[in-house]
Amino acid sequence: MQFRWPYPLTPSTGVWGAPNSNHNFCEEDYNVTPYIGEFVNTITNSIYVIYGIHGLRRVQPHKDGGLWSTLAFPYWGLIGVGLLSMWFHATLKYHSQMGDDLSMFLAVGALLHQLLCFEATPAQRRNYTLAILGVLIPVSTYHVVADEIYVHEIVFAIMVIMVVRKTRKLIRERVKNEEHKKRMGQLASFGIANFLFGYFLWSIDFHLCSYVTQVKHYVGLPWGFLFELHGWWHIFTGIGAYIGMALTEYLVTIVEGRTDRIEEGFVWPVKAVLRDIDSASQHKKTRHIPYFKALTAPLPLHLFNCAAYPTEHSYKPPEPFLSSNTIDMDVYYFYSYGTAAWLATQAAPLIASPTMIVTLLSPEVREATTLEVYFSRCLGFTLLTLGILTVLLTGSVPLSSSLSQGVSTENTDPKAPYALPTLTITAIYHAAIAFYCYGLWTETGVFSFGLGTFGHVFLGAIALWCILFASSNGRISRKTGADKRTSGFPFKNSEADKRKVR
Numbered sequence: 001m002q003f004r005w006p007y008p009l010t011p012s013t014g015v016w017g018a019p020n021s022n023h024n025f026c027e028e029d030y031n032v033t034p035y036i037g038e039f040v041n042t043i044t045n046s047i048y049v050i051y052g053i054h055g056l057r058r059v060q061p062h063k064d065g066g067l068w069s070t071l072a073f074p075y076w077g078l079i080g081v082g083l084l085s086m087w088f089h090a091t092l093k094y095h096s097q098m099g100d101d102l103s104m105f106l107a108v109g110a111l112l113h114q115l116l117c118f119e120a121t122p123a124q125r126r127n128y129t130l131a132i133l134g135v136l137i138p139v140s141t142y143h144v145v146a147d148e149i150y151v152h153e154i155v156f157a158i159m160v161i162m163v164v165r166k167t168r169k170l171i172r173e174r175v176k177n178e179e180h181k182k183r184m185g186q187l188a189s190f191g192i193a194n195f196l197f198g199y200f201l202w203s204i205d206f207h208l209c210s211y212v213t214q215v216k217h218y219v220g221l222p223w224g225f226l227f228e229l230h231g232w233w234h235i236f237t238g239i240g241a242y243i244g245m246a247l248t249e250y251l252v253t254i255v256e257g258r259t260d261r262i263e264e265g266f267v268w269p270v271k272a273v274l275r276d277i278d279s280a281s282q283h284k285k286t287r288h289i290p291y292f293k294a295l296t297a298p299l300p301l302h303l304f305n306c307a308a309y310p311t312e313h314s315y316k317p318p319e320p321f322l323s324s325n326t327i328d329m330d331v332y333y334f335y336s337y338g339t340a341a342w343l344a345t346q347a348a349p350l351i352a353s354p355t356m357i358v359t360l361l362s363p364e365v366r367e368a369t370t371l372e373v374y375f376s377r378c379l380g381f382t383l384l385t386l387g388i389l390t391v392l393l394t395g396s397v398p399l400s401s402s403l404s405q406g407v408s409t410e411n412t413d414p415k416a417p418y419a420l421p422t423l424t425i426t427a428i429y430h431a432a433i434a435f436y437c438y439g440l441w442t443e444t445g446v447f448s449f450g451l452g453t454f455g456h457v458f459l460g461a462i463a464l465w466c467i468l469f470a471s472s473n474g475r476i477s478r479k480t481g482a483d484k485r486t487s488g489f490p491f492k493n494s495e496a497d498k499r500k501v502r
Contacts, residue, residue, distance in 0.1 A: 002221040007031065012031075019092035024148065026209040029092065031221075041089040044231035047238035051075075054267050055245060057124040068410030070114050071253070074245040077107035085234070098144050101152060105136050108159045111245055118252045162194065163244060170251040184247065187273045189334050191243030197341060198236030200455070205229035207447055215349075215356055217385040239269070246270040335462040339426055340387035342455055347387070351378030363475045386429075420467070427463035430456040 013031035014037055019029060024040060032039040055075030060230055081103045088100035109132055116128040136154065143152045167188055175181040205212060205228075215226035225231075244267055266274060350356060354376035358368040367374070432454035441449035 003129055004223065005215050005226065006220050014092075016091045016093065020091050021088065021094050021097040022149075023097060024092060025089075026205045026212055027228050027230060028213075029210070037092040038089040038230075040225050040228035040231040041088050041234070044234040045082045045085045045089065047235055047240070048078050048085070051238055051245075051267070052077075052079035052082065055242070055249070058266065059249065070117065071249055072115060074107065074108040074248070077103075077110040078238075078241055078245065080106045082238075083327045101143060101149075102140050104156055105159075107241065108163060111248060112159055112163050112166075114252065115163060115170070117250060118170070129211075144468035160195075164188075167244065167248060167251070170248075174251050178179035184251075184275055185427065186333060187243060188247060190405060191240040191247070191271065193334060193337065193341075194236040194243070198233040198240070200345075201229040201236070202233040203451065205233070207451075211360060211448070214360065215353075218356055218359060219353070241271060242267075245273075292448065310492070335423075335459065335466055336391050337458055339430075340391045342459060343383040343387035343390075347380040347383040350376045350383070386426075390422060390426050393419070423463055423466060427460055427467065430460035430463060434460060 007028065011028065012034065013196065014030040014034045016037065027038040027041050029037050036042050052075045056067060056072055059071040059075070066072065083100040083102040084096070088096040090096075113128060113132055116132075117125045120128065139151060139155050142148065166183070171181060171184045171188065175184055210225055212227060214228065216227050219227070248271065250266075250270075266450065334342060354373040355368040357376055358366070358372055415467065434453050437449045437452035437456060440446070441453055
């Protein structure tokens with residue numbers, strides 16, 4: 001018995017009547033039940049509701065919280081996004097679409113309000129509240145009356161950027177422990193990466209719907225549900241939104257040095273990071289060595305290095321190959337993981353269904369030959385291997401027994417000498433493939449080659465930035481010790497070098 005059913009040949013009509021919304025996404029309407037227009041797009045919105053309920057359960061017993069506190073408002077907004085988006089995808093009506101569009105303002109507005117009002121005076125809080133309402137109410141009214149989406153998207157994007165910048169500022173100001181600060185920065189970057197990857201899948205679903213539909217019809221039901229990319233957009237943005245809200249809650253209520261389980265009430269992925277931070281704090285407490293004992297007892301090598309008095313004969317460790325600046329390392333990690341994710345996305349269909357690839361590329365529908373299957377899967381596994389090697393050789397993953405320990409970028413780390421060569425080679429790869437995809441795009445006019453061009457150009461630009469500015473060579477002169485923060489090509493901080501030499 002084959003666990004596969006073909007898609008219906010004729011579209012069905014639901015109990016809500018014919019769709020009249022401006023947006024009707026790639027998922028075929030009423031394929032599962034007459035009560036739900038887009039089944040997968042509807043049920044995947046439950047991730048917003050689930051994360052929102054978890055957030056409310058955490059803040060409800062908080063001394064500064066409660067279900068109607070400013071700590072709870074973003075989670076209420078997240079639940080609103082899920083419910084209103086469910087309503088839209090289930091009914092596919094114009095008025096429900098307006099609710100879905102405006103719910104985005106509800107969530108990001110509540111989060112921005114919480115960030116701006118933190119440690120603000122009552123007068124400042126009133127001004128921030130009036131400013132947010134003064135922008136959102138006219139924009140929402142214009143969106144509903146004029147049925148125009150671009151102003152809505154621009155305002156939403158600006159608010160998201162403000163949330164990201166304010167969150168990173170709070171991480172720098174509120175988190176004093178450098179290791180904790182780095183972990184928080186990585187968590188924020190992971191949330192942003194979820195949004196970007198979700199938007200990438202949304203773009204494929206929106207612009208290449210005919211190709212995606214061919215794939216879904218080829219694999220049949222229920223496996224075609226896995227290719228409902230708008231549903232994956234809901235999942236990834238739900239994860240990213242929860243990370244932003246939970247991270248904000250932690251930052252505005254943080255008490256560094258507390259010994260209780262700070263991760264309680266949070267859920268994945270925030271809970272995993274906070275558990276590591278809590279474990280690291282407890283580990284430092286249990287391994288505290290009194291000053292006198294530290295002077296007399298035999299110490300490990302790393303403690304000797306830390307405690308040694310500086311003399312002219314003291315060992316001077318080599319400069320770190322990469323900058324330890326938190327923002328630089330966040331960009332570096334984002335490039336490593338982004339490259340791996342981009343390659344894995346291309347590898348997945350090559351490995352899973354070579355016949356599907358041949359069907360999309362061939363002018364006639366036919367089965368793939370054995371040789372085509374072989375080369376397709378070989379290429380897929382090669383891309384997957386290249387992605388894994390990029391993450392490992394750039395040192396983004398600590399090859400040790402504990403994943404909670406941050407990776408070192410010192411030259412004494414065996415991985416460090418491989419970082420820049422790996423970065424350079426993958427940057428050349430992105431540049432070459434971007435040029436090739438651009439040539440195919442201009443020659444054929446197929447937009448999928450344009451997506452490949454944009455993806456490789458984006459990652460190649462990040463790699464170039466890391467090579468020029470994120471390495472120690474791009475920041476401190478080995479010859480003079482001068483600050484070279486503006487010395488990367490095409491700039492040279494000659495005056496700083498001269499002053500240092502004098």
